Amino acid sequence: MLDLAAELAAWTAEGREFAVATVVAVRGSAPRGPGAALAVDSGGTVVGSVSGGCVEGAVYELCAEALGSDGEGPALGDDAMGESGSGRGGQRPVLAHFGYDDEDAFAVGLSCGGELDVLVVRVPSAGPERELLCTAFELARSARGVALARVVEGPAELVGRALLVGADGSVRGGFGGPAALDATAVAEARALLDTGRTGTVRIGAEGSRCGQPVTVLVESSVPPPRLVVFGAVDFAAELVRAGKFLGFHVTVCDARPVFATPARFPEADEVVAEWPDTYLARTETDARTALCVLTHDAKFDVPLLDIALRLPVAYVGAMGSRRTHLDRLARLRAAGLGEDELAKLHSPIGLDLGARTPQETALSIAAEIVAARRGGSGVPLTGGHRPIHADPAASSAGPAE
Structure with missing residues (x-):
């Protein structure tokens, strides 16, 4: 339910009573993973989603029943829940199971063929x-x-x-x-x-x-992941917009103060006029950070990438032609980077979408960042055999599922 924190913080401040349905388990292909939530207040207002639309109506009814019940509904683990997830609500939590019904594709269920369990909890007005x-x-x-x-x-x-x-x-x-x-x-x-x-x-x-x-x-x-865009160019302005759409905290950095201004990048969270390698050496990054080098100028790129490719970040991409890429690799090898570090570099940056405009180029870069973060292949889904909603972390999750 924390994905609805802003809305539910407002509801609690207003004293509203509400019920929240949260996805607690997913099996097979499903549009949303554990933690996705839908909330309904006592007036019938709804926010959020648990399935992208497949079972929203049934989940809404469970929340409404929980709010309108006398508190005698079934507890989690009782046998009141059927395969379609129907059952009475209550003040005690209710676990609803939803799956695809092969005999009736229009029955309450996931048309994508997966299954999910949803926990419905009534949040009292006080306590x-x-x-x-x-x-x-x-x-x-x-x-x-x-x-x-x-x-x-x-x-x-x-x-x-x-x-x-x-x-x-x-x-x-x-x-x-x-x-x-x-x-x-x-x-x-x-x-x-x-x-x-x-x-x-x-x-x-x-x-x-x-x-x-x-x-x-x-x-x-957790705080939003960082996207740091090096190079205050036209492509950067569109990449900032794409990064904000994807939920990143976006920084633009350029050594030229005349170009690195908030007026040119009003949607950026931060605009820094500083040599890129100096800034990267002092700023905080983590395993979710994406670094995009759009300067395609060796005097900026090489010192910057010499640092970036040694960091444990999620993504490092650099703009430039294939000739520029080969020259850049030679310079980075001369700087002491090994093949394992060079293999982390996405260059030329972006997926092959045939992009021409700054907007299209930003889209291709953003798509590659998503693929890198989520373990996607970047190939069309048409004719593919990989699960659409594959979780790259599942195989190394340890006790978490």
């Missing part, structure tokens, strides 16, 4: 639970790192219990079970928060892996 969620929404809305851990399956008295782990190490709330259970959940939440991931972990009700199995959904909210 400790609301205060905890309000804190989570505020932290997420203000781009401060936070992980919300909730029990989605296990002993009935634990289901729906939540705790918060902040990026500063602080912990709020708790599951109300053994101290070892909270300690294990906090450790798992911190691990997912460190990587900015959302997923489920299975632990034991007595802590670690001891006791009855407990499934915990950990939703991580």
